[in-house]
Amino acid sequence: MDQRADGLVRGMRNTIAVMNTKGGVGKSTLVLSMAETLSAQFRKNVLIIDSDSQASVSAMLLTAANLHRLQSDGLTIVDLLVASVLNNVAVDWPRFVVGGVSDVDEARTVYLIPSDMQLTLFEREVSKESLHARLRTSIGALLGHVRSVFDVILIDCPPGLSVLTESWLREADFHFSPTKPDYVSTCGLEVFRRFKSLNPEMGFAENLGVVVNMKDNQSSVDAEYHRWLSNNPENRCIAQAVPRTSALQHASQLSAIERSYVAKYPGESGAAIRAVCQEVLDRLATANAHAPPPSSPPPPAAASAASQAS
Ligand SMILES: Nc1ncnc2c1ncn2[C@@H]1O[C@H](COP(=O)(O)OP(=O)(O)OP(=O)(O)O)[C@@H](O)[C@H]1O
Ligand SMILES: [Mg+2]
Numbered sequence: 001m002d003q004r005a006d007g008l009v010r011g012m013r014n015t016i017a018v019m020n021t022k023g024g025v026g027k028s029t030l031v032l033s034m035a036e037t038l039s040a041q042f043r044k045n046v047l048i049i050d051s052d053s054q055a056s057v058s059a060m061l062l063t064a065a066n067l068h069r070l071q072s073d074g075l076t077i078v079d080l081l082v083a084s085v086l087n088n089v090a091v092d093w094p095r096f097v098v099g100g101v102s103d104v105d106e107a108r109t110v111y112l113i114p115s116d117m118q119l120t121l122f123e124r125e126v127s128k129e130s131l132h133a134r135l136r137t138s139i140g141a142l143l144g145h146v147r148s149v150f151d152v153i154l155i156d157c158p159p160g161l162s163v164l165t166e167s168w169l170r171e172a173d174f175h176f177s178p179t180k181p182d183y184v185s186t187c188g189l190e191v192f193r194r195f196k197s198l199n200p201e202m203g204f205a206e207n208l209g210v211v212v213n214m215k216d217n218q219s220s221v222d223a224e225y226h227r228w229l230s231n232n233p234e235n236r237c238i239a240q241a242v243p244r245t246s247a248l249q250h251a252s253q254l255s256a257i258e259r260s261y262v263a264k265y266p267g268e269s270g271a272a273i274r275a276v277c278q279e280v281l282d283r284l285a286t287a288n289a290h291a292p293p294p295s296s297p298p299p300p301a302a303a304s305a306a307s308q309a310s
Contacts (some may be wrong), residue, residue, distance in 0.1 A: 012288045013173035015143045015153040017205055022188025023159035026178045026213035031156040033251055033273045040106035040261040041274055044151040050115035052158040053166060058114035060252045061101040067114060076116040084138040085131055095143055105258040123163050132163055139167040161195055162211040174208035181212050181225035208283055211276055212241040241277035243268055
């Protein structure tokens with residue numbers, strides 16, 4: 001096992017489902033900006049798993065041509081899951097991991113398993129054939145592999161509670177929920193909490209935290225929502241909120257030429273994302289110090305590309 005100076009240990013609990021049942025709260029934007037920050041500023045090897053059929057975060061990290069090529073070549077999360085769940089064959093998962101995907105020149109250790117619209121059809125097939133248990137086993141095996149190769153794994157979930165999202169939530173180590181400081185977004189957290197409490201015997205990820213996104217620092221209403229969320233210890237609200245800024249709004253647009261980290265995340269945008277990442281890393285280190293490592297399968301030889309990149 002690879003012991004790191006910051007207390008993080010590869011192979012331990014580092015898989016995080018980024019989730020809110022409410023749409024448009026900034027899940028994909030925060031997955032992108034946190035992955036680029038963890039890579040560029042904290043020297044972490046980060047894997048993003050795009051689990052949204054809209055492929056939002058894939059499109060933030062790949063040109064349309066490259067994403068289309070990967071989809072046509074059958075190298076997305078859909079193809080991985082179809083092979084493993086529907087066809088019941090062993091999957092060489094590193095084939096599906098794309099490296100060098102960020103447009104930030106210092107963020108060289110961001111990796112992606114891209115998504116595809118076909119994900120919706122796959123999920124329909126799982127439900128029709130009652131393959132939920134096999135889906136969960138496949139997700140658990142995949143997370144077991146990537147856990148020991150990457151420092152942090154961020155799973156970008158769609159809004160709602162699909163069968164695939166449920167599998168991530170039951171097999172990942174943690175869930176992390178962005179919310180907007182408004183009534184409907186916080187209701188999304190409540191629905192999620194109720195869902196978590198329904199079948200405790202089935203296992204569920206641990207709450208790594210709730211982060212307030214798109215906060216208007218001049219708004220007393222936004223400040224009140226942040227305070228209200230922070231006052232409920234169940235939320236484990238991250239102290240640092242992410243402001244609504246044009247830099248973060250435009251972060252989703254992949255630049256044709258590489259840019260520096262500060263060009264993409266200037267001023268308060270970068271400062272906020274770095275503070276959120278620091279808090280997340282601290283929480284991961286604390287959680288891992290207090291929990292035994294999950295049993296994980298031995299890493300396949302082909303996983304070396306990512307592990308050697310660190
Ligand atoms: N901090 C921010 N400041 C300004 N705009 C933001 C910020 N965070 C996200 N946005 C914008 O809000 C919109 C929704 O963001 P995003 O797509 O990341 O949300 P999401 O929760 O992933 O949505 P979905 O539920 O559809 O997957 C996008 O237009 C994005 O650019
Ligand atoms: Mg999204």
